[in-house]
Amino acid sequence: MTLRIVGGRHRGRLLQAPFDDRLRPTASRAREAAFNILLHGAPAEARALQDAVVLDAFAGTGALGLEALSRGAARATFIEKDRAVLDLLRLNADRLGETARTHIIAGDATRPPPAPQPADIVFLDPPYGEGLVDAALAALSAAGWIAGGTVVMVESAVKDAFVAPAGFVLLDERRYGKAAISFLLFQR
Incomplete structure (x- = not known):
């Protein structure tokens, strides 16, 4: 699988993709569409890249966070629990020269450490079908x-029913092949 940054200053640069089926990186087409929505098509409150x-x-390969850095984000934190995948993520950040603007946490996103500050944008792309x-x-x-x-941008399988939980407002939802991408705004 070829995985590239699709926009911004790193446009066209290759990311190291996994050699097995442990990961399902967001497809380039879906990633490009999602960032176009964030930058141009979303309501004003979502245009904060x-x-x-x-x-x-x-995080997996880090494609979403690294794409955000390529397109103007100031900093990106990555949470990933698979130790082998963490090495891949570190390699990708290093290849793009983005190690100074990244913080990689070896951990589980369902049990994260306390945040130093809230994120402006969260990319949430968990394994499909695990709830x-x-x-x-x-x-x-x-x-x-x-x-x-x-x-919050959530990627889920089209077949998995997704309903915005309490405190979140659904801003937009799109489908790309087997993936559904939902944009939420936290209002609590």
Whole structure:
């Protein structure tokens, strides 16, 4: 699988993709569409990418957070629990020269450490079919990663029913093949 940054200053740069089926990186087409929505098509409260602090939970290769850095985010924190995948994530950040603007946490997004500050944008792309979205949103909110005004992009399988939990407002929802991408605004 070829995985590239699709926009911004790192546009076209390759990311190291996994060699097995443990990960399902967000497809380039879906990633490009999601960032276009964040930058141009979303309601005003979701257009906060420039100089944003982002969190890429269930980070995998780091494609979402690294794409955000390429497109103008100030800093990105990545949460990933798979030790082998963490090495891949570190390699990708290093290849793009983004290690100074990244913080990588070896941990579980459903049991995150306390946040140093809330993120402006959270990318949540858990494994499909495991019911982790609600647990991760609750845990990230409780740990201070999500606060009032945080925009959350959730990727889930189209076949998995997704309903925005209490405190979140659904801003937009799109489908790309087997993936559904939902944009939420936290209002608590």
